[in-house]
Amino acid sequence: QVQLQESGPGLVKPSETLSLTCSVSGGSITTYCWSWIRQTPGKGLEWIGYIYDSGYSSYSPSLKSRLTMSVDTSKNQLSLRLSSVTAADTAVYYCARTRTGRNSFDSWGQGTLVTVSS
C-alpha cells in the first residue's frame, strides 16, 4: 500500500517562497503521475499541477508563473515551490497519485497546512 507524506514549513512570510516535499513509500514513484492539490475553506479543492517521473509537468494556468515542481526518483520524492506567496496561498496542501494525468486520484497524502503570514 503506497503512502504519501507531505512535509515543509507550516508558516511562510508574504512574498517569500513556499517549499514542500512529498515522500512516497511502499511503492515506486515511477510509472505514475503525481499531483499537488490544495484546499481552502473558501475555494475548496484546487489542482495545482502534476509531474511524471520523467519530469514532464503541467501546471494550473492561475499558478503557472509562480510554480515549480520537480521529482527526485532516487529519493522517491516530489517537490513543490510556489514563489511570491500571499495570504491567498494559505491552504492545506496535498500530494496525490494518478495512473496518468487523466485518471482519478487513488492515493492521497494526509495534507500539510501552510499559513502565509508575517
Place this chain on the structure above:
Amino acid sequence: EIVLTQSPDFQSVTPKETVTITCRASESIGSSLHWYQQKPDQSPKLLIKYASQTISGVPSRFSGSGSGTDFTLTVNSLEAEDAATYYCHQSSSLPITFGQGTRLEIK
C-alpha cells in the same frame, strides 16, 4: 476551464435513507468524472472512478452514473459513517477541476 457544479451544497438525512448528489459539468466530459469522500481532518478518498466504476474496498451502497455533462452519486441505505463532504472531479481536460462539495449530515 471546465466548471463542475454540485447540488445540493448541504443535505441532512436520516440513517437508511437514500441520497443522490449531482454534479453538472459546464461542457461534455464523457465519463471522466470521479467521486471522493472527505471526512473532517482527513484527506479525500476515492469512491467511484469514471462515473460508475466501483473501487475495491468501497461499500456497495455507493454507486455512480451519468455521462456527458450530468452525473450522480447515489448512497443507498445511509449509515452514520457516511457523514462527510463529497466532491466530484473531472480529468477530461486541463486544468483538472473539482466541484465545490456537498456536505452530508446524518441526523
